[in-house]
Amino acid sequence: MTQVSMRVDGVTYTDEVEPRTLLVHHLREALGKVGTVVGCDTSNCGACTVHLDGQAVKSCTVFAVQADGAEVTTIEGIGSAGDLHPVQKAFHEMHGLQCGYCTPGMIMASIDLLKENPNPSETEVREGIEGNLCRCTGYQNIVRAVQQAAGEMAGRSDTLGAQA
Amino acid sequence: MIPAPFEYARPTTVDEALQAVAAGGEDVKIMAGGQSLIPVMRLRLAAPSTVVDLGRVAEMRGVREDGDALVIGAMTTHAEVLTDPLIAQHAKLIAEATETVADRQTRRRGTFGGALAHADPAGDLPAVALALDAEMVIAGPNGRRTVPASEFFVDYLTTALDEGEILVEIRVPKLAGEWGVRYEKFNRVAQAWSIVAVAAAVRRENGHIAEARIGLTNMGPTPLRASATEAALSGAAASADAVAAAARSAAEGTSPSSDLNAQADYREHLAQVLTRRAVAAAAGL
Numbered sequence A: 001m002t003q004v005s006m007r008v009d010g011v012t013y014t015d016e017v018e019p020r021t022l023l024v025h026h027l028r029e030a031l032g033k034v035g036t037v038v039g040c041d042t043s044n045c046g047a048c049t050v051h052l053d054g055q056a057v058k059s060c061t062v063f064a065v066q067a068d069g070a071e072v073t074t075i076e077g078i079g080s081a082g083d084l085h086p087v088q089k090a091f092h093e094m095h096g097l098q099c100g101y102c103t104p105g106m107i108m109a110s111i112d113l114l115k116e117n118p119n120p121s122e123t124e125v126r127e128g129i130e131g132n133l134c135r136c137t138g139y140q141n142i143v144r145a146v147q148q149a150a151g152e153m154a155g156r157s158d159t160l161g162a163q164a
Numbered sequence B: 001m002i003p004a005p006f007e008y009a010r011p012t013t014v015d016e017a018l019q020a021v022a023a024g025g026e027d028v029k030i031m032a033g034g035q036s037l038i039p040v041m042r043l044r045l046a047a048p049s050t051v052v053d054l055g056r057v058a059e060m061r062g063v064r065e066d067g068d069a070l071v072i073g074a075m076t077t078h079a080e081v082l083t084d085p086l087i088a089q090h091a092k093l094i095a096e097a098t099e100t101v102a103d104r105q106t107r108r109r110g111t112f113g114g115a116l117a118h119a120d121p122a123g124d125l126p127a128v129a130l131a132l133d134a135e136m137v138i139a140g141p142n143g144r145r146t147v148p149a150s151e152f153f154v155d156y157l158t159t160a161l162d163e164g165e166i167l168v169e170i171r172v173p174k175l176a177g178e179w180g181v182r183y184e185k186f187n188r189v190a191q192a193w194s195i196v197a198v199a200a201a202v203r204r205e206n207g208h209i210a211e212a213r214i215g216l217t218n219m220g221p222t223p224l225r226a227s228a229t230e231a232a233l234s235g236a237a238a239s240a241d242a243v244a245a246a247a248r249s250a251a252e253g254t255s256p257s258s259d260l261n262a263q264a265d266y267r268e269h270l271a272q273v274l275t276r277r278a279v280a281a282a283a284g285l
Helices: A023-030 A086-093 A103-116 A122-128 A140-153 A159-163 B014-023 B037-042 B078-083 B085-090 B092-098 B104-109 B112-118 B125-131 B227-233 B240-247 B264-282
Strands: A002-008 A011-017 A049-052 A055-058 A071-073 B007-009 B028-031 B050-053 B063-066 B069-073 B135-140 B143-148 B153-155 B166-173 B179-186 B196-205 B208-217
Touching (some): A055 A103, A103 B104, B014 B166, B069 B085, B085 B092, B112 B125, B112 B166, B125 B196, B125 B208, B179 B264, B227 B240
Antiparallel strands (some): B069 B166
């Protein structure tokens, strides 16, 4: 067992883990952060995306020991029921989900994209979330949600009007 | 699935890493970004007894200039490569190919050196390293040695790295003169692995092509140079017709596989088409 200490959604946790423990399993099973889900378990689908020191990563493809000393942000740490993150709000308003299983990862990847590119074109959104798979929506409303969130975060309200 | 149990070592210097690798015995695996190794361990296709994690070896990270070469630390992530000003200035072909590797999240963790040492024939960076005549700087128990890319890729998933050795940095000669570059890749939308891809760097002089370097991805168990096309382009007119004629020999000397994605003859066809497109774009045509 190896001792790891990490700050997750603002709280510091110190635990003993087996080196083979994947970060996503540590988050869910040891820390109870079940908002982050396991989708494909093959590094393809991106449902398990979290931020590691501010960067989006697939937490099924990181060992918990690699996150020792790091700052981890999960979907549970970006907003609350009464105060949603603009990207959460946009997914809600634009119906950017059906079953919702890919949504935590979609939102965490989208926040990472918008930090790098605050005003992405439709193509840039599609490329920016290429590491996240949705089997329900055909991506249309997801892309609209990300663009709406970009507008809101930049203080604009006309993003979709301009596009339509 | 959960990987099989292993011992974990996290060195902070190259010397410590070499010691950890030596102490790990025969069944040791070196982990760079882990974006290929962890999936393989999860499938239990690999079950090393020891994993040496290079993630904290700061001296293996970053890009610097050394005279006529760029020196890229093996642990420099794909995301770092994409935003590095030296690479943008002197090795744009690396950035073009890196942009097509996997996805945003994977590029945050995956590393330039890790991708080269993994030597997957469908990976994008080996063919680029080969086209640019890069050199691999390898640290081992008896010091360092340098191996040219043309001798580094030995076979499917196999490199010139010996037991106990670590790829620490990659030296990439700066392109001197008027070079254009292009990475042309053909892949399924749902998978970023190349079915075939072509890395081209072309130097133009007085309306002619003075020199072309062409690396082929996934046209055999190792990356290959399209030598016949390179020879045909040397001194050729910088015209679409001349490029098309030269590209017809792009698959000469290759040995592509047949698999679910493509038959070998289809790959040969792709190599010709993608070479024509890549060279034409690199030559500004």
